[in-house]
Amino acid sequence: MELTTLLQQLINGLSIGSVYAIFALGYTLIFSILGIINFAHGAVFTMGAYFTYALIGSRFGFNGIFANAQLPFGLPFPLALIAGGVLAGLVGVLIERTTFRPLRRRGADPLLTLVSSLGMAVALVNLIQYFVGAEAYSYPSSVLAGLPPSINFGTPEKPLIVRTVQIVIAIISLIILVGLTLFINKTKTGRALRAVSEDGTTASLLGINTDRLIVLTFFISGFVGGIAGTLVGLSVTITGPYFGIAFGLKGLAVIVLGGMGNIPGAVLGGLVIGIAENLLPASAVAYKDAIAFAILFIVLLVRPQGILGRAQITKV
Amino acid sequence: MSAATPMLQIKNLCVNYGAIEALKNVDIDVYPGEIVTLIGANGAGKSTVLRAISRIVSVRSGDMSYEGNDLLKLRPDVVVKQGIAHVPEGRRVLSRLTVEDNLNLGAYVRHDNAAIHADLEQQFERFPRLKERRKQLAGTLSGGEQQMLAIARALMSRPRLLLLDEPSLGLAPIIVLEIFRIIRELNQQDGVTVLLVEQNAHLALQTAARGYVLEAGKIAFHDDTSRLIDDERVKRAYMG
Numbered sequence: 353m354e355l356t357t358l359l360q361q362l363i364n365g366l367s368i369g370s371v372y373a374i375f376a377l378g379y380t381l382i383f384s385i386l387g388i389i390n391f392a393h394g395a396v397f398t399m400g401a402y403f404t405y406a407l408i409g410s411r412f413g414f415n416g417i418f419a420n421a422q423l424p425f426g427l428p429f430p431l432a433l434i435a436g437g438v439l440a441g442l443v444g445v446l447i448e449r450t451t452f453r454p455l456r457r458r459g460a461d462p463l464l465t466l467v468s469s470l471g472m473a474v475a476l477v478n479l480i481q482y483f484v485g486a487e488a489y490s491y492p493s494s495v496l497a498g499l500p501p502s503i504n505f506g507t508p509e510k511p512l513i514v515r516t517v518q519i520v521i522a523i524i525s526l527i528i529l530v531g532l533t534l535f536i537n538k539t540k541t542g543r544a545l546r547a548v549s550e551d552g553t554t555a556s557l558l559g560i561n562t563d564r565l566i567v568l569t570f571f572i573s574g575f576v577g578g579i580a581g582t583l584v585g586l587s588v589t590i591t592g593p594y595f596g597i598a599f600g601l602k603g604l605a606v607i608v609l610g611g612m613g614n615i616p617g618a619v620l621g622g623l624v625i626g627i628a629e630n631l632l633p634a635s636a637v638a639y640k641d642a643i644a645f646a647i648l649f650i651v652l653l654v655r656p657q658g659i660l661g662r663a664q665i666t667k668v
Numbered sequence: 669m670s671a672a673t674p675m676l677q678i679k680n681l682c683v684n685y686g687a688i689e690a691l692k693n694v695d696i697d698v699y700p701g702e703i704v705t706l707i708g709a710n711g712a713g714k715s716t717v718l719r720a721i722s723r724i725v726s727v728r729s730g731d732m733s734y735e736g737n738d739l740l741k742l743r744p745d746v747v748v749k750q751g752i753a754h755v756p757e758g759r760r761v762l763s764r765l766t767v768e769d770n771l772n773l774g775a776y777v778r779h780d781n782a783a784i785h786a787d788l789e790q791q792f793e794r795f796p797r798l799k800e801r802r803k804q805l806a807g808t809l810s811g812g813e814q815q816m817l818a819i820a821r822a823l824m825s826r827p828r829l830l831l832l833d834e835p836s837l838g839l840a841p842i843i844v845l846e847i848f849r850i851i852r853e854l855n856q857q858d859g860v861t862v863l864l865v866e867q868n869a870h871l872a873l874q875t876a877a878r879g880y881v882l883e884a885g886k887i888a889f890h891d892d893t894s895r896l897i898d899d900e901r902v903k904r905a906y907m908g
């Protein structure tokens with residue numbers, strides 16, 4: 353591979369890897385507090401992409417309840433991105449109320465909650481199809497109006513061309529990663545979240561309303577999931593109601609790779625998988641999706657707890 | 669003392685864990701400014717009484733009131749806001765957080781940041797070992813240091829009632845004495861009311877003014893500690 357191509361692929365890898373990272377953080381936050389994987393997270397990702405699509409004023413297709421529907425207004429893309437994230441966050445809260453809390457109240461086995469979230473994922477996917485049909489949607493290219501379609505970081509003789517979208521995605525993802533890290537490590541609420549994640553009962557004894565923090569966690573998880581959905585939709589297309597399901601599996605690979613419930617681990621896992629996928633030779637591109645799972649397989653053989661995960665310590 | 673109204677009044681408290689009846693018709697009164705101890709054998713239900721007060725176990729029947737409020741109507745986090753702090757059995761510090769983070773979380777229910785900061789320094793004065801280790805992860809502290817941290821953390825909420833669950837558990841005698849000195853000091857100087865659960869009945873009876881003896885989920889008897897210390901039943905069962 354030539355050096356410029358290598359650099360190009362590295363930047364693309366970092367870009368998609370950072371989206372994997374913020375998406376995977378959505379799983380990680382919930383897992384670190386409840387010890388449960390929220391399988392509906394992929395569906396929230398999909399919904400985020402559709403929310404933003406609608407909010408910029410785009411028209412829906414020919415199928416579903418919303419056939420040909422369009423909002424009477426269109427928000428500028430940055431605003432729609434955030435609003436789409438907020439709506440996805442609210443979907444996250446709804447998932448908590450309907451799928452997680454009732455079972456938690458009854459002291460149900462985490463495995464049951466996991467299955468319940470899987471059921472929720474299926475329901476959401478079908479709901480999306482019911483409303484907007486199964487076709488693919490693309491954001492109009494006008495959302496990045498004013499920006500050139502690609503930027504040359506090299507020289508005219510030795511071009512290093514990167515799509516502007518990839519750079520936009522990387523920047524937004526990095527802002528979210530930094531913001532979330534600061535929130536969790538530096539704020540009072542972040543400190544309380546860490547307390548609930550280590551020991552919910554002790555957190556209650558300190559006056560922390562654990563239910564409220566769980567709701568907040570689902571909101572943040574849905575928010576970052578929705579933003580990730582929009583960013584991936586922007587980079588490729590929204591492939592349909594199942595958009596987030598394949599992506600969701602890859603997100604699982606990311607968190608297992610990085611170490612379950614571990615925030616730096618999710619970020620590292622995302623970047624590793626994103627870069628590895630993009631460094632594949634052109635002839636092997638068809639196997640891109642296998643890469644994540646191959647890496648996962650190898651890492652788990654060597655480090656069952658993931659790259660940054662804590663080894664399981666049996667409590668005495 | 670019986671003329672005053674109790675700060676904490678527990679009546680006919682019953683708690684079950686599934687089919688196990690952990691507490692049966694327990695009555696306990698704690699008056700403002702007292703140290704009251706609750707002693708009993710392993711499994712008698714001592715920790716369960718404290719957990720019921722903090723609302724982290726569900727109560728089957730009975731009444732509990734604190735400063736005139738019905739405790740059964742409150743969530744665990746609201747109980748803390750009302751001025752009750754609970755140092756749980758086995759310390760339960762947040763091991764993945766620093767000493768300072770643990771202490772700051774103790775003040776989670778408060779919003780007076782300047783005063784919180786002053787209280788933090790006060791805890792460091794009271795427990796100098798914690799000050800040296802303020803940036804250290806709590807999980808790396810020794811057992812005695814963790815117990816000090818758990819107590820200091822509870823004090824950060826400025827409680828009027830302190831629930832202590834076996835503060836002497838697993839500690840060297842000299843540290844136990846230091847911790848009990850601090851408990852007395854808190855009670856006498858800061859006027860904190862204390863409900864103390866202990867296995868070390870001798871020390872508990874010396875520290876408290878009144879004591880309740882819990883046997884198999886029931887209050888067997890209660891009295892001033894000056895009389896309990898010489899009580900044959902107590903001597904036989906709890907002081908070897």
Ligand SMILES: Nc1ncnc2c1ncn2[C@@H]1O[C@H](COP(=O)(O)OP(=O)(O)OP(=O)(O)O)[C@@H](O)[C@H]1O
Binds near residue numbers: 686710714757
């Ligand atoms: N979570 C639980 N589930 C089922 N049973 C429990 C639970 N917690 C306590 N118990 C039972 O309730 C009874 C009282 O327990 P509790 O912890 O209150 O005793 P204790 O007096 O504090 O004992 P120790 O001195 O050993 O700490 C015991 O028989 C115990 O086995």
Ligand SMILES: [Mg+2]
Binds near residue numbers: 714715716757833
């Ligand atoms: Mg106990």
